[in-house]
Amino acid sequence: MSHWIIAPVILPAMMAAFIVLVVRFHPLLQRVFSLAGTLAILAVAAGLYWQTSDGTILLYQLGDWAAPFGIVLVADRLSALFVLLTAVLAVPVLLYAMGSGWDMRGRHFHALFQFQLMGILGAFLTGDAFNLFVFFEVLLIASYGLMIHSGGARRFRVGVQYVVYNLLGSTLFLFALGTIYAETGTLNMADLAQRVAALPVDDTAGVRVAAVMLLMVFAVKAAILPLHFWLPAAYAAAPAPVAALFAVMTKVGAYAIIRFFTLIFPPDLAITQGLFDSWLLPAALVTLTLGMLGILGARRLDALVAFAVVGSMGMLMTSISVFTPAGIAAALYYAVHSTLATAALFLLVGVVEDRRAGNALGYDPAPPLPGAALVAGFFFAAAIAMAGLPPLSGFVGKLLILDATMADPRMAWVWAVVLSTSLIAVIGFSRAGSAIFWKAHAPDTAAVATMAEDAPPTPALPMVAIGGLIAMLALVTVFAGPLQRNFAATAAQLFAPGPYISVVLDTPGRTITHDADSEEEAH
Amino acid sequence: MELLVASSVGVLTAAGIYLVLRLRTFPVIVGTALLSYAVNVFLFASGRLAVNQPPVLRDGVTAYTDPLPQALVLTAIVISFGMTAVVVIVALGAYLSSQDDHIDDGPGRDDVGEEAQP
Numbered sequence: 001m002s003h004w005i006i007a008p009v010i011l012p013a014m015m016a017a018f019i020v021l022v023v024r025f026h027p028l029l030q031r032v033f034s035l036a037g038t039l040a041i042l043a044v045a046a047g048l049y050w051q052t053s054d055g056t057i058l059l060y061q062l063g064d065w066a067a068p069f070g071i072v073l074v075a076d077r078l079s080a081l082f083v084l085l086t087a088v089l090a091v092p093v094l095l096y097a098m099g100s101g102w103d104m105r106g107r108h109f110h111a112l113f114q115f116q117l118m119g120i121l122g123a124f125l126t127g128d129a130f131n132l133f134v135f136f137e138v139l140l141i142a143s144y145g146l147m148i149h150s151g152g153a154r155r156f157r158v159g160v161q162y163v164v165y166n167l168l169g170s171t172l173f174l175f176a177l178g179t180i181y182a183e184t185g186t187l188n189m190a191d192l193a194q195r196v197a198a199l200p201v202d203d204t205a206g207v208r209v210a211a212v213m214l215l216m217v218f219a220v221k222a223a224i225l226p227l228h229f230w231l232p233a234a235y236a237a238a239p240a241p242v243a244a245l246f247a248v249m250t251k252v253g254a255y256a257i258i259r260f261f262t263l264i265f266p267p268d269l270a271i272t273q274g275l276f277d278s279w280l281l282p283a284a285l286v287t288l289t290l291g292m293l294g295i296l297g298a299r300r301l302d303a304l305v306a307f308a309v310v311g312s313m314g315m316l317m318t319s320i321s322v323f324t325p326a327g328i329a330a331a332l333y334y335a336v337h338s339t340l341a342t343a344a345l346f347l348l349v350g351v352v353e354d355r356r357a358g359n360a361l362g363y364d365p366a367p368p369l370p371g372a373a374l375v376a377g378f379f380f381a382a383a384i385a386m387a388g389l390p391p392l393s394g395f396v397g398k399l400l401i402l403d404a405t406m407a408d409p410r411m412a413w414v415w416a417v418v419l420s421t422s423l424i425a426v427i428g429f430s431r432a433g434s435a436i437f438w439k440a441h442a443p444d445t446a447a448v449a450t451m452a453e454d455a456p457p458t459p460a461l462p463m464v465a466i467g468g469l470i471a472m473l474a475l476v477t478v479f480a481g482p483l484q485r486n487f488a489a490t491a492a493q494l495f496a497p498g499p500y501i502s503v504v505l506d507t508p509g510r511t512i513t514h515d516a517d518s519e520e521e522a523h
Numbered sequence: 524m525e526l527l528v529a530s531s532v533g534v535l536t537a538a539g540i541y542l543v544l545r546l547r548t549f550p551v552i553v554g555t556a557l558l559s560y561a562v563n564v565f566l567f568a569s570g571r572l573a574v575n576q577p578p579v580l581r582d583g584v585t586a587y588t589d590p591l592p593q594a595l596v597l598t599a600i601v602i603s604f605g606m607t608a609v610v611v612i613v614a615l616g617a618y619l620s621s622q623d624d625h626i627d628d629g630p631g632r633d634d635v636g637e638e639a640q641p
Contacts, residue, residue: 130595130598134598134602137602137606140606141605141606141609144609144613145609148613148616151616151620152620153617153620153621156613156616156617156620156621157617157620157621157623159613159616159617160548160610160613160614160617160626161626161627163606163609163610163613164543164551164555164610164626167555167606167610168543168555168558170602170603170606171555171558171559171561171562174562174565174566174599175562175565177566177595178562178565178566178568178569178592178595179569181566181569181570181591181592181595182568182569182570182571187591233628
């Protein structure tokens with residue numbers, strides 16, 4: 001049994017506690033330990049990805065108790081991919097937070113950041129449905145703290161909406177888990193897969209209700225219409241590095257949908273027939289349309305990027321809801337791409353907000369921001385990627401999704417919505433970019449002189465972080481072929497859950513055995 | 524027994540949802556608390572209702588109550604307690620910074636995307 005699987009959970013948990021308790025009053029040490037912890041997670045995540053890349057399924061039994069009685073962590077291709085994606089995202093986001101000084105505009109940024117990582121990584125790795133709930137709560141409670149980091153009336157007000165919405169989501173999750181437990185008597189995912197499949201077809205009302213409730217819970221996390229209301233305001237109001245980290249939080253919902261609805265309620269299961277065809281796909285297409293219309297309708301840059309997140313989740317869920325190996329593989333590629341692209345855009349929003357004078361994120365004319373060429377160039381690249389224009393990865397991702405839906409009976413709908421919303425997104429992004437970066441009015445010379453004196457030195461680290469994200473987007477584009485082969489293998493593994501189930505349930509571990517004598521003594 | 528548990532879950536949930544829909548922070552917080560009580564009782568019932576039985580499973584013993592939902596409820600109580608504390612603090616921060624305890628974006632309250640940040 002490899003102990004590395006639990007490292008992505010233990011490491012940030014320890015690091016967060018250490019940062020709060022020991023180096024609370026030392027900003028420099030906080031940064032050093034936070035960065036060191038995140039880099040260590042990246043190394044472990046890369047190791048896990050490498051170990052699982054040949055199709056191995058790694059299992060970790062907590063306390064050595066055998067499943068389904070003990071809690072297990074499982075790393076298969078899908079889990080390892082998302083763990084690696086989170087770690088890869090966390091490093092530039094953390095660098096940005098340090099470089100721009102965001103981490104010191106409130107207290108406990110680094111501790112909350114580490115707890116957030118712990119929750120996200122744990123949710124990707126766990127093999128137990130109730131444990132998934134616990135990790136959801138860990139990542140949510142850290143995100144509540146990060147959301148209102150550095151305060152401000154708007155952030156608090158939106159923060160309340162965000163917290164209340166997610167509290168209701170958590171309550172629904174508990175109801176769903178209670179129903180599942182009442183119907184099947186287990187919460188281990190692999191065990192659930194076996195027991196749900198063995199249920200008699202005419203006695204499944206409870207499990208069907210639970211499946212729909214779970215789908216709703218994950219749809220709240222993934223911001224699928226009509227459960228997306230918390231996202232645009234929350235992501236727009238959150239501090240830039242926090243919003244960038246949140247880019248992977250919506251993917252937790254997408255991951256959970258992929259995991260539950262390939263393992264426990266697979267597409268060929270009779271009792272959940274029609275769930276995706278009649279509900280998930282239309283909802284995803286409407287989400288996509290709404291997100292892209294939001295890009296066009298937004299009147300501030302932060303709202304625009306927040307709606308881009310909604311749109312990208314719609315695109316992702318469109319591909320998932322086809323529920324074919326090709327669809328899942330395309331969705332995985334798009335998930336990687338959209339996480340990196342939205343993170344880059346949110347960080348750029350932060351840069352513009354810090355540097356631009358006046359109503360910084362509005363589209364009104366303002367004096368040109370210092371260092372505009374580089375910022376505008378990065379925005380151009382990230383917007384191209386997000387809108388899905390060639391040559392960057394968004395185009396490849398969109399192409400894969402279109403290809404995956406080719407054989408689907410609703411192909412006309414999917415293609416029409418995907419292609420027309422792309423056009424809307426292009427218009428929205430180009431309007432925002434030209435208003436922010438080009439429609440600068442020439443300020444009078446005196447103002448320029450004072451501005452040049454007043455202007456704080458523009459730190460280089462944020463731009464390095466954003467450049468790193470853009471470079472990763474370019475890499476994802478260049479290595480699209482190998483990545484796509486890898487994701488196809490991941491999807492194939494998901495659609496053949498036999499090895500996953502047997503690894504979880506057949507690995508020996510400790511169990512309680514007691515004979516008649518010990519029972520006599522106990523009495 | 525079944526009627527009592529079922530109706531308490533139902534009443535608590537209904538009251539919780541009603542209060543959450545009030546969209547002012549105090550009723551909403553009380554509403555989420557009621558919802559979490561409802562879900563705790565519901566989780567208890569998910570292991571089947573058994574009165575005066577030990578929560579342990581041994582060989583040869585047939586009458587017992589399922590111990591797992593009790594562990595689940597304990598976890599859920601701890602988490603919802605922490606969450607309630609967080610939401611109280613965040614709501615207090617929101618109220619103190621804007622002198623307004625509405626949760627929704629009503630008329631007169633700045634909508635995202637319209638007004639400048641301070």
